[in-house]
Amino acid sequence: MLGFQASQRLRPLWLSTHLRSHNSRHVTRNCCFTGVRRKLHACVVGSGPAGFYTVQHLLKNNKEIRVDLYERLPVPFGLVRFGVAPDHPDVKNVINSFTQTAHSERFTFCGNVMVGRDVMVSDLQEAYDAVVLSYGAEDDQLLRIPGEQLPGVYSARAIVGWYNGLPENKDLMPDLNVETAVVLGQGNVALDLARILLTPVDLLRKTDITGAALDAIAESKIKRIFVVGRRGPLQVAFTIKELREMVNLQGVRTVLNPSDFEGIERVLLENIPRPRRRLTELLLKSTPQGSAGCVGHREWGLLFHRSPVQILPTADGERVGGIHFQLNKLEASGDTMKAVPTGNSEDMPCGLVLRSIGYRSLPLDPDVPFDKRRGVIPNNRGRVEGRAGLYCSGWVKRGPQGVIATTMNDSFETGEAVLEDISNRSASPQAGFESIRPKLASRGVQVVSFGDWTRIDRVEQERGLKLDKPREKILDVQEMLTHASG
Amino acid sequence: MISLGQATFQSWPPKPEAGCASSIVKHPSLAHLIYPPTRLSSFSSGLVPLPHILLNLTPWKRMPSISLKSRELKMRWVNICLLNRDGKPLWMSGRVGETLLNVVMNANGPVEGYGACEGTLACTTCHVYLPTEAYERMCQPTEDELDMLDLAVGLAETSRLGCQVVLKPWMDGMRVQVPKHTADLRGLADDGKMEG
Ligand SMILES: Cc1cc2nc3c(=O)[nH]c(=O)nc-3n(C[C@H](O)[C@H](O)[C@H](O)COP(=O)(O)OP(=O)(O)OC[C@H]3O[C@@H](n4cnc5c(N)ncnc54)[C@H](O)[C@@H]3O)c2cc1C
Ligand SMILES: NC(=O)c1ccc[n+]([C@@H]2O[C@H](COP(=O)([O-])OP(=O)(O)OC[C@H]3O[C@@H](n4cnc5c(N)ncnc54)[C@H](OP(=O)(O)O)[C@@H]3O)[C@@H](O)[C@H]2O)c1
Ligand code: FES
Numbered sequence: 252m253l254g255f256q257a258s259q260r261l262r263p264l265w266l267s268t269h270l271r272s273h274n275s276r277h278v279t280r281n282c283c284f285t286g287v288r289r290k291l292h293a294c295v296v297g298s299g300p301a302g303f304y305t306v307q308h309l310l311k312n313n314k315e316i317r318v319d320l321y322e323r324l325p326v327p328f329g330l331v332r333f334g335v336a337p338d339h340p341d342v343k344n345v346i347n348s349f350t351q352t353a354h355s356e357r358f359t360f361c362g363n364v365m366v367g368r369d370v371m372v373s374d375l376q377e378a379y380d381a382v383v384l385s386y387g388a389e390d391d392q393l394l395r396i397p398g399e400q401l402p403g404v405y406s407a408r409a410i411v412g413w414y415n416g417l418p419e420n421k422d423l424m425p426d427l428n429v430e431t432a433v434v435l436g437q438g439n440v441a442l443d444l445a446r447i448l449l450t451p452v453d454l455l456r457k458t459d460i461t462g463a464a465l466d467a468i469a470e471s472k473i474k475r476i477f478v479v480g481r482r483g484p485l486q487v488a489f490t491i492k493e494l495r496e497m498v499n500l501q502g503v504r505t506v507l508n509p510s511d512f513e514g515i516e517r518v519l520l521e522n523i524p525r526p527r528r529r530l531t532e533l534l535l536k537s538t539p540q541g542s543a544g545c546v547g548h549r550e551w552g553l554l555f556h557r558s559p560v561q562i563l564p565t566a567d568g569e570r571v572g573g574i575h576f577q578l579n580k581l582e583a584s585g586d587t588m589k590a591v592p593t594g595n596s597e598d599m600p601c602g603l604v605l606r607s608i609g610y611r612s613l614p615l616d617p618d619v620p621f622d623k624r625r626g627v628i629p630n631n632r633g634r635v636e637g638r639a640g641l642y643c644s645g646w647v648k649r650g651p652q653g654v655i656a657t658t659m660n661d662s663f664e665t666g667e668a669v670l671e672d673i674s675n676r677s678a679s680p681q682a683g684f685e686s687i688r689p690k691l692a693s694r695g696v697q698v699v700s701f702g703d704w705t706r707i708d709r710v711e712q713e714r715g716l717k718l719d720k721p722r723e724k725i726l727d728v729q730e731m732l733t734h735a736s737g
Numbered sequence: 738m739i740s741l742g743q744a745t746f747q748s749w750p751p752k753p754e755a756g757c758a759s760s761i762v763k764h765p766s767l768a769h770l771i772y773p774p775t776r777l778s779s780f781s782s783g784l785v786p787l788p789h790i791l792l793n794l795t796p797w798k799r800m801p802s803i804s805l806k807s808r809e810l811k812m813r814w815v816n817i818c819l820l821n822r823d824g825k826p827l828w829m830s831g832r833v834g835e836t837l838l839n840v841v842m843n844a845n846g847p848v849e850g851y852g853a854c855e856g857t858l859a860c861t862t863c864h865v866y867l868p869t870e871a872y873e874r875m876c877q878p879t880e881d882e883l884d885m886l887d888l889a890v891g892l893a894e895t896s897r898l899g900c901q902v903v904l905k906p907w908m909d910g911m912r913v914q915v916p917k918h919t920a921d922l923r924g925l926a927d928d929g930k931m932e933g
Binding site for chain 2: 304307308311339341342344345347348490491492495525526529530654655656657659660663
C-alpha cells in the first residue's frame with residue numbers, strides 16, 4: 252500500500268511531458284497564425300483558484316488569446332495560500348498546475364495591482380476584449396449582535412489570515428491565554444480553526460504556518476473549544492474528512508451530548524444522501540456511546556440549536572467573558588429546516604469567540620453591478636448582467652461556498668462564456684497590459700511579474716529550509732516587493 | 738498464452754478481483770449513493786443518471802491498435818476509453834499497476850483540471866464514473882476515498898476517484914466517463930440558507 256501511494260506522486264513525469272508539448276504547440280501556433288488574425292486579449296482580476304482556472308481554460312481552448320492576470324497582492328494563489336490550512340499541504344499541490352499555466356508565453360501576471368484603486372474596471376474594459384472578475388470574498392459576515400466588537404471576538408477570516416501569513420492580519424496576535432474558546436458556525440472553516448488551535452505544536456512546526464502563529468499556539472492555554480451551530484446535527488455544514496480529522500486529533504477528546512442525537516438513528520434508516528449519512532454515522536460513533544475518538548487532556552465539542560444573541564463582556568467590561576444564546580428548535584420550511592427560538596436561553600462563559608459564519612464579497616468598483624443581498628455580482632453563467640464584455644467566476648460569482656473543485660467547474664463555465672462571445676465579436680486590436688502599464692507607473696505602482704514572484708517564493712523556501720518547514724512566509728508587502736525586484 | 742484481445746473478451750463479464758475479499762459485498766451505504774454532496778447542489782431528483790455509453794463495452798477489436806514490441810510488454814498495457822466532459826471519447830493506454838490518474842496525465846492532460854492534488858486524495862478533480870461491472874469487480878473504495886468522494890459534485894452509483902483506480906489487465910477496453918457538472922452549479926448561491 253505504501254509503495255502504491257508513492258507511485259502516485261508523479262510530478263516529474265507529467266511536468267516534463269506537459270512542458271514539452273506546451274512548447275511545441277507554441278511553435279506551430281505561431282507559424283500558423285502570425286498576421287492572419289488579430290490577437291485576442293483578455294484579463295482576469297484575482298489570482299485565486301477562480302482566476303487561475305479561468306486563465307487555464309482560456310489559454311487551453313483558444314490558441315490565439317493572451318491573458319493578463321491582475322492580483323492585489325505581490326503573491327499569487329488567493330485562498331490556496333491564505334485560506335487552506337497549513338496542515339493540508341496536499342490541497343496546495345494545485346499550485347503546481349497554476350504555476351505551469353503561468354509559464355505560458357501568452358500569460359502575464361500583474362501582481363501588486365489593486366483593481367478598483369490602482370486601475371478601474373472601465374480602464375480594463377477599454378484595454379481588453381474581455382474582463383473576468385474573480386476577486387473572491389474579501390470580507391466576512393457579521394452576526395450584528397451587541398458585543399460583537401469586544402476585544403477577544405475575532406472573525407474566522409482574520410484568524411485564518413493570521414496563521415497563514417496574510418499581510419493585513421500579521422499583527423493580529425489573538426490572545427490565546429484563555430481556557431475556553433467558542434467557534435460560532437459549523438462549516439469547514441470552523442473546523443479548520445478548531446483543529447489548528449488544538450493540533451500538537453510539534454505537528455504544526457512542520458507546516459508552512461507562520462512563525463508568529465506557531466509561537467502563539469505553543470503558548471496557548473486553550474483547553475476546550477466548542478463549535479456552536481444554530482441548527483441540529485443533520486444540518487452541519489462541515490464535511491466528513493474534516494470531522495474525521497477532529498475526531499482523530501492527537502490528545503484531544505471529542506465531547507458530544509447524546510441527547511442531541513436522539514432520534515437520529517431513525518433518520519438514518521431513511522433514504523438520505525450518502526455524504527450526509529456517512530457524516531451523521533461518524534457523529535454518532537463519536538458520542539460517548541460510540542466507538543470513535545481519542546483520549547486527551549484537551550477537548551472539543553459540538554453544540555447545537557443555539558443562536559448567539561449577545562456577546563457578554565467580563566465584569567470589568569474590558570473583553571469578552573461569555574455568550575448569551577437563544578435556544579432553538581427546528582421547523583420544516585420548504586426543503587430545509589429552519590431554526591426558530593424556543594423562548595429559552597443560556598449563558599456560556601468563554602474567553603475567546605471566533606465568528607465563522609461565512610465569508611462575504613464586496614463591490615469592487617461603482618461601475619460594476621453588485622447584488623448586496625446575496626453578496627455576488629449578478630450574472631448569467633458568468634456573464635455579468637447588462638455589461639457586455641464583463642464576466643465573473645469563483646466566489647464572487649456564486650457566493651463564498653464550495654471547495655476548489657467547485658470553483659474550478661464554475662470557472663470553466665465562465666471561460667466558456669468568454670470564448671463563445673469573443674469569437675462572435677469583431678473589435679479593434681486591444682493593447683492589454685501595455686496600455687495599463689503607463690497608468691500604473693504614473694501612480695507609482697510596482698508591478699510584480701510571475702518571475703518576480705518566483706524570487707519571493709525562493710526566499711520563503713530558503714527560510715523554511717533552515718526551520719525544517721516547507722516555507723516561512725514573508726508577511727510584509729514592502730519586504731515582498733524588495734525581494735521581488737531582486 | 739492468450740492474446741490481449743482474447744483476455745479482454747473472456748474477462749467480461751468481470752469476476753470479483755482476486756486478493757480483494759470484499760469486492761462484491763457492496764458497501765452498506767452504496768445502496769443509496771445516488772446523490773449530490775451535502776451542500777454543493779440543489780438539483781431536484783438528486784439522481785445522476787449513468788451515461789448510457791458506459792454500459793456498452795466496446796469489443797477490443799474496435800480499439801485503435803497500439804504497436805508494442807514484445808508479447809510480454811503487450812500483456813502489461815491496458816487501453817482505456819475516456820469520455821471527456823464534451824462527450825468525446827479519448828483512447829489512452831497505461832501499464833498494469835498504474836493509476837487512471839497517471840494514464841490521463843501521461844496522455845498530456847486532456848481533461849482540464851484533472852488531478853489537482855496530484856493523487857493525494859485531497860481534491861476530487863479526478864472523479865470518474867465507471868461501468869457498473871468494473872465498479873463491482875474492483876476493490877471497494879477505502880474510507881479515505883469515500884470521505885473525499887462525498888465531496889464530489891455529481892456523485893453517482895459508480896463514482897470513483899481516478900487516482901485510486903489501479904489498472905488491471907481485465908480493465909482493457911473499459912470506458913470511463915468524466916462527469917459533466919457545470920449544470921449542477923447554478924443553484925449554489927441560493928442554497929437554502931437559514932435565518933437564525
Ligand atoms: C479558510 C478556508 C480554507 C479552505 N480550505 C479548502 C480546502 O482545504 N480545500 C478546498 O478544496 N477548498 C478550500 N477552501 C475553499 C477554496 O479556498 C475556495 O473555493 C476558492 O479559494 C475560491 O476561489 P476564488 O478564486 O473565488 O477566491 P480567492 O481564493 O479568495 O481568490 C481571490 C483573489 O483575488 C484577489 N483580489 C481581491 N480583490 C482584488 C482586487 N481589488 N484587485 C485584484 N485582486 C484582488 C485576492 O487577493 C485573491 O488572491 C477553503 C476556503 C477557506 C476560506
Ligand atoms: N477542508 C476543506 O475542504 C475546506 C476548508 C475550509 C473551507 N472549505 C469550504 O469553503 C466554503 C466556506 O466555508 P465556511 O465554513 O466559511 O462556510 P459554510 O460552509 O457556509 O458554513 C457556515 C456556517 O455558519 C453558520 N451560520 C451562517 N450564518 C449564521 C448566523 N447568522 N448565525 C449562526 N450561524 C450562522 C451556518 O449555519 P446554517 O447552516 O444554519 O446557515 C454554517 O454552519 C465551504 O464550501 C467549505 O466547504 C473547505
Ligand atoms: S487527484 Fe486529487 S483526489 Fe484524486
